[in-house]
Amino acid sequence: MAAPDNNFLVLMTSVRYLIDSTQQLNKEEVLKASSQSNFKPFATDFQQIDRSSANYWLMIPIPHQQFQEEGYMLEFIDCHIDEIEGWLISEGDTLTYPIAGHKHPFNQRKVKHKNFIYDIPYTFTEQSEPFFLFRIQSANRPVLICKYRSLDYNFYYANLEYAALSFFYGALAILLLFNLLSFLLNKEKKYLSLAYYLAMCMLVATIEDGLGFQYLWPAVPAMNTFLEQWALAIYLFFLLSYLVQLLGLHDVFQPWKRGLFGAYLVLTVLISANIPHIQPVTGWLYILPVAVISAFCCWKAKTKDVVVILMALGCCISLFGILPKVNLLRDEAVIVVYYFNFAVFLQGMIFTFAMVYEHRRVKHEKERSQLEFIEGLKAQNEIIEHNVQVRTAEIQQQHFIISHKNEELLQAYREISHKTEALEALNKHLSLNNNSLKKNIKLLTNAHLQQQVISFTDFKTYFPTTSDCIQFLAEKKWTGDYQCKKCGHTQFHQGQKLLSHRCSKCGYDEAPTADTIFHRLHFSVLKGFYLVFHLHHISGKPNISQLAKSLDLSVNTCWRFTNKVLERKQQIEANDSWEKIIFDRQENLAEWVLSAN
Numbered sequence: 001m002a003a004p005d006n007n008f009l010v011l012m013t014s015v016r017y018l019i020d021s022t023q024q025l026n027k028e029e030v031l032k033a034s035s036q037s038n039f040k041p042f043a044t045d046f047q048q049i050d051r052s053s054a055n056y057w058l059m060i061p062i063p064h065q066q067f068q069e070e071g072y073m074l075e076f077i078d079c080h081i082d083e084i085e086g087w088l089i090s091e092g093d094t095l096t097y098p099i100a101g102h103k104h105p106f107n108q109r110k111v112k113h114k115n116f117i118y119d120i121p122y123t124f125t126e127q128s129e130p131f132f133l134f135r136i137q138s139a140n141r142p143v144l145i146c147k148y149r150s151l152d153y154n155f156y157y158a159n160l161e162y163a164a165l166s167f168f169y170g171a172l173a174i175l176l177l178f179n180l181l182s183f184l185l186n187k188e189k190k191y192l193s194l195a196y197y198l199a200m201c202m203l204v205a206t207i208e209d210g211l212g213f214q215y216l217w218p219a220v221p222a223m224n225t226f227l228e229q230w231a232l233a234i235y236l237f238f239l240l241s242y243l244v245q246l247l248g249l250h251d252v253f254q255p256w257k258r259g260l261f262g263a264y265l266v267l268t269v270l271i272s273a274n275i276p277h278i279q280p281v282t283g284w285l286y287i288l289p290v291a292v293i294s295a296f297c298c299w300k301a302k303t304k305d306v307v308v309i310l311m312a313l314g315c316c317i318s319l320f321g322i323l324p325k326v327n328l329l330r331d332e333a334v335i336v337v338y339y340f341n342f343a344v345f346l347q348g349m350i351f352t353f354a355m356v357y358e359h360r361r362v363k364h365e366k367e368r369s370q371l372e373f374i375e376g377l378k379a380q381n382e383i384i385e386h387n388v389q390v391r392t393a394e395i396q397q398q399h400f401i402i403s404h405k406n407e408e409l410l411q412a413y414r415e416i417s418h419k420t421e422a423l424e425a426l427n428k429h430l431s432l433n434n435n436s437l438k439k440n441i442k443l444l445t446n447a448h449l450q451q452q453v454i455s456f457t458d459f460k461t462y463f464p465t466t467s468d469c470i471q472f473l474a475e476k477k478w479t480g481d482y483q484c485k486k487c488g489h490t491q492f493h494q495g496q497k498l499l500s501h502r503c504s505k506c507g508y509d510e511a512p513t514a515d516t517i518f519h520r521l522h523f524s525v526l527k528g529f530y531l532v533f534h535l536h537h538i539s540g541k542p543n544i545s546q547l548a549k550s551l552d553l554s555v556n557t558c559w560r561f562t563n564k565v566l567e568r569k570q571q572i573e574a575n576d577s578w579e580k581i582i583f584d585r586q587e588n589l590a591e592w593v594l595s596a597n
Contacts, residue, residue, distance in 0.1 A: 006072070006150035007157070010060060012042040015144075020055040027087060027133065030057050049081075052139035060132040060146060062090075064124040071151035074132060076116040078145055079210035080228065082138040086118055090130035095121070101138070102225065106218035113158065114210030119151075140228055165209060168341050172202050175348045179355070186359070193242040194351055200235045201344045207231055208340050242351075456550055459530045466526045467498065473512040473525075473582070474499040484508055516582050517568060521561075527551045528561065535565045536578030 016039035018030065039059055049056060060074065076084070083101035087094050097118055100109045111117040124130050136144075149157065176198045183191035206212030207227050217223040463469050482492050484503040495502035495509040502509045513519050518528050530551065535542060548558035568581045 006067075006153045008066070008148055010074075010146035010148060012045045012047045012144060014041070014061060015047075015146075016041050016059045018057040019051065020057060021051070021053070023053075023055050023137070025055070025057070027135075030133070031089075047144040049136060049138050049142050049144070052137075052141070054137070056134075056136040058132070058134040058136065058144075060134065062088075062120065062124070062130040062132065063148070064120075064128070064130065065126070066148075067150070071120075072148055073111075073117050073119045073151065073154055075113075075118075075147050075149060075154070076145070077147065078142040079115045079213075080138070080140050080142045080224075081116065081136055082140065082225075083136070084116055085135045087133045088118070088120065088122070088130065089133055090122055090124060091128050093122075101221075102140075102213065103221050105221055106213055112214070114214050117154070139225075164338075165211060165341070168205070168345055169202060169211075171345060172198055172205075172348055175352050176202070178352065182355070182359070190242070190245050191355065193238070193245050194355060197235075197238045197242045197351075198348055200231075200238045201348065203227070204231045204235045205341055205344060209338070456527075456530050459533060460526070463526060463529055466524055469525045469529050470498050470512050473516060473518070476579070476582075477512055477516075485510065517564065518582070523551075523553055523557060523561075527553065531558075531561060532565055532581050533578050535562060536569060536581060 018039045020030075039057070062074075064072075081101050082103045083099065085099045086097040088097070089095075098108050098110055100116060106112075109116070111119065118132065122130070176195050179191045179195040179198065183189070183195065203212070206216060207224070212227070213221070213224055463472070478501070481490055482501055483490055484492070484506060486508040487503065487506045489503050489505035491504040492501040493504055494500070495511070497509070497511045500509055500511045513521065513525065517532065518525050521528050531547065534547070542562060544555060544559050544562060547553075547562070548555045551558065565581060572580050
């Protein structure tokens, strides 16, 4: 069924307007004859709201003579008007329409459509001159494009328009889901960047075509102002981030990323401030970075790389797609009104195809590299097998030589073992002879010491130093287990004097000379040892003067110690050893006798 041809554009040159800079005039004041004289027609058919702080009053004539059937309506194509209030005036009758716009909740509109639609419920006479009166105030510089449509045609057109937009958003949602799943499978950030970018495209598109206000935030009109100021800057930032990452320019553009975003932030603030001198150039400043990236992709396309060519095409589509968004391309045609949607859809398809192609190319290169690697491994394996065979033959030859050498070494080992056994038997025999010899030497030495009187010089052959004498006393005194004389404790450690024992419990320090004839001796223990030995072996009266001279002692010192030794000598048996004179106490003497025996 063909659509009715009841759709025509309102020429702006037929519309009269009045600018109220004070924003104080109301409908009654505007309709006065004095005020109507201030209305004037637009000079051109392309008109835009330039003054955000003023009210625009429009008188739009209703060409009812051109209506082919009953039931028409007037539609404002631009859905970004902040505030619009309308009246239908005909032969003294006035029909008031609800106030609407981006600053008012969507549900206040009489016709729930993304654009502003005003129905004409009257049938006019041939002589009547009905018209619409509108008060428009907007800060985002909307374009005034109006159309008269019949109800049948509007129903047909609205259904077709909403169906096309549903297909558009459904296709973008599929592309978004595809890239998210690709990111989860491949763990590559470029898929996630493209998903972010497609999500931002969908957000900007809902702002541009008005579906966001109709379906997503109808009760929050403040979202319109906020998103219109920031969405485009964020959209272009994600676009640049995605292109930079996919083209491998991350290191080049990384220092500029914050600067670009800051520039867009400043630019967005300037646009929202509606500065008259900046408005004409804001569109070019917005698309300049995208134009640079597009030019770079086109230049790289000379390499015949399919991915880069597709990226160049996508960037160009992005460049021309934002032209209507920044007010650089305006017309009432569908291709212009929805140019951004068409550009985003084609761009998403191209970018996704480029990503899939890139993934496929990388996969093929990986498979080819794997095949080359496998072929290389096979060649290396053949070389290794040849080397293994050569080496195996060498090892077998070496094994034969080693086996022969092992037999020789085993024979030599057996011979050495026989010789070792003979040497061990000889060493054992020599050891027995050596021990016997040592015993004989010791017996001869003791016999010599026991039976002969020797000089001090000869005596020092057996006891060279005082330390030897102290060690001899310690060995004889503590042949058994140690026991403290004060507390009976059996644990000790080294005392202050040479070879003395300090009790670990009470701290009593016992020297080797304690409880011996050398206790508190005022000359060398070595000399005392010799005096005990000499006085034990002589039978007559000792020559004190000669002993004192030979030992370099005073006569009195030598005389006192000699008397002490002689007294001890009288207490022991005549045939006892001279060493028994050393201990003073009777129990120590008994211990000494036991140890001597």
